[in-house]
Amino acid sequence: MTGIRVGLVGCGFVSELHMYAFRRVYGVDVEVAAVAARGDKVVAFARHHNIPRVYRSFAELIADGELDVIDICTPPNLHAEMIVASMQAGKHVICEKPFAGYFGREGDMQPIGKHVPKALMYERVIEEMDRTRAAIERTGKLFMYAEDWIYAPAVTKTAEIIKATKEKILFMKGEESHSGSHAAHAAQWAMTGGGSLIRMGCHPLSAVLYLKQVEARARGESIHVASVTGDVGNVTAALKPEERSYIKANPFDVEDWGTLTATFSDGTKATIFSGDMIMGGVRNLIETYTSGGSLFANITPNNHLMSYQTSEEKLASVYITEKVDRKTGWQYVCLEEEWTRGYLQEIQDFMECAATGRQPLSGLALAYETIKVNYAGYWAAEEGRRVVL
Numbered sequence: 001m002t003g004i005r006v007g008l009v010g011c012g013f014v015s016e017l018h019m020y021a022f023r024r025v026y027g028v029d030v031e032v033a034a035v036a037a038r039g040d041k042v043v044a045f046a047r048h049h050n051i052p053r054v055y056r057s058f059a060e061l062i063a064d065g066e067l068d069v070i071d072i073c074t075p076p077n078l079h080a081e082m083i084v085a086s087m088q089a090g091k092h093v094i095c096e097k098p099f100a101g102y103f104g105r106e107g108d109m110q111p112i113g114k115h116v117p118k119a120l121m122y123e124r125v126i127e128e129m130d131r132t133r134a135a136i137e138r139t140g141k142l143f144m145y146a147e148d149w150i151y152a153p154a155v156t157k158t159a160e161i162i163k164a165t166k167e168k169i170l171f172m173k174g175e176e177s178h179s180g181s182h183a184a185h186a187a188q189w190a191m192t193g194g195g196s197l198i199r200m201g202c203h204p205l206s207a208v209l210y211l212k213q214v215e216a217r218a219r220g221e222s223i224h225v226a227s228v229t230g231d232v233g234n235v236t237a238a239l240k241p242e243e244r245s246y247i248k249a250n251p252f253d254v255e256d257w258g259t260l261t262a263t264f265s266d267g268t269k270a271t272i273f274s275g276d277m278i279m280g281g282v283r284n285l286i287e288t289y290t291s292g293g294s295l296f297a298n299i300t301p302n303n304h305l306m307s308y309q310t311s312e313e314k315l316a317s318v319y320i321t322e323k324v325d326r327k328t329g330w331q332y333v334c335l336e337e338e339w340t341r342g343y344l345q346e347i348q349d350f351m352e353c354a355a356t357g358r359q360p361l362s363g364l365a366l367a368y369e370t371i372k373v374n375y376a377g378y379w380a381a382e383e384g385r386r387v388v389l
Contacts, residue, residue: 003029004354007061007091009082010073011037011045014096018071018146019049020338021347028351032071036061058082062089069354071146072096075185076193077103080132087139092354094144094347097202099367100129101193102375113189113253118382122375129368136364144350144360145367149207149284151342151349154297158288159214166218167290172211172270174204175285177278178323180236180248180256187252195254197232198374201274206362206370207286208262208270223264225369227388230260230377236277246325249276260377272377281324281332284341299341301332 006022008015015035022032035046036055046054055061062070062085070086071094072079080100086093102112102121109115136143149155162169177200185191192199209225216223232255236247249256256276263269284299300321308330309315315327321334338344346362353360372389380387 003031004068004351005031005033005066006069006071007034007036007064007067008032008051008071008073009036009058009061011035011042012073015045015073017338017343018073018094018347021343022351024344025348025351028355030351034061034064034067058085062086062091067091069094069350075191076101077191080128083143084132084135087136087141087143090139090141092142092144093136094146094350095367096146097206097367098193098198098371098374099145100125100132100371101198102189103193104190111189111253113194118375118379122379122387125371125375129371133364133368142353142357142360143364143367144353145362145364146346146350147203147206147362147366147370148342148346149203149286149299150210150362150366151345152284152297152299152340153342153345154299154302154340155207155211155286155342156345158286158295158297159211161293161295162211162214162288162290163218165290165292167215167292168219168266168268169212169215169288169290170268171289172208173273173285173287174201174208174270175273175283176200176203177273177275178282179246179279179325180250180276182248187250187254189253192254194374194378195232195251195258196249196256196274196276197230197258197260197272197377198371199274200276201258201260201272202370202374203284204274204286205260205262205272205374206366208272209369209373210362210366211286211288212264212268212270221266223266225262225373225376225389226265227263227386228260228373228376228380229263229386230258230379230381232258232378232381235275246279247277251276258377258381260373260380262373279325281321300334300337302334302340303332304335305333307331307333 034053286297288295
């Protein structure tokens, strides 16, 4: 395997997770050789991670002839443009979720989340994804979709069991929820392309779409999403200011509660839930019910280590898990969180793909289908009906 040089776009929370994983790649010579971001934080980020080159613009980064891969860890509204530009510059691309979205066009009534019809959003997102997919395919470069749930050990073991048993998946239930994002852009449709359902729900949605394809291949069947229903809301609007001590959600024109149900062409079902009002840390769960058994993938929380403590002060330097508001009382301590949630395995796969040219486990087809189904859910929720795909 040849050496791979990576250029990172962004220096926020997800970039830190990716850097942790890049440092643990084995069997491939990998270096994060450059990072690009606006603002002074990127300098400290590069120094902390020993990244030799710092750029203040994306254009400078993709012009760096020594880079093989561009890793896009920016807000969602920048993804499509950066993907195409990077690949046209001759780079393989890793892109964080979501793959695409509707972020507004000239003439839209503001705010777009409240005024642009979701049916129109769906139509325009499909058009944009078709253009982006065509541009990607023309480059001949690898597109690697950074969906860590596909690589989470609990999900990969679920897939292994489905392959071995060849049993029919009758129903799946997936969830990602927590107490709300601290990021200001999470409140705005124009920045995120939606609310909790796409910001968090895209993870379990990708996982159930992936597992259904694992089943289809194991059984020699062809299965696709036939229709979608959905419901969304802003449940935290009912809170008084003094009741927001722990809930971080403060949506402007997006939902903080969302659910969609996908009906597959074989008549089976999957339901996805996401919410920004769930206390006690991040819930990352997939339940799979088959013709011969049940599988509960508790990515987080899990009970590898349970802790009961009484002193917050003594635990100041101890990490428990993401999004918990306290460390005392009973806690589910997440061990090796980056491994448990699949980040290490994801980056390992991507680096092997970049070195050998093989396709990644999480690629363009999954990225496209996730957004398609997600926006069908928004459309169905707004019109109160089933959307047939």
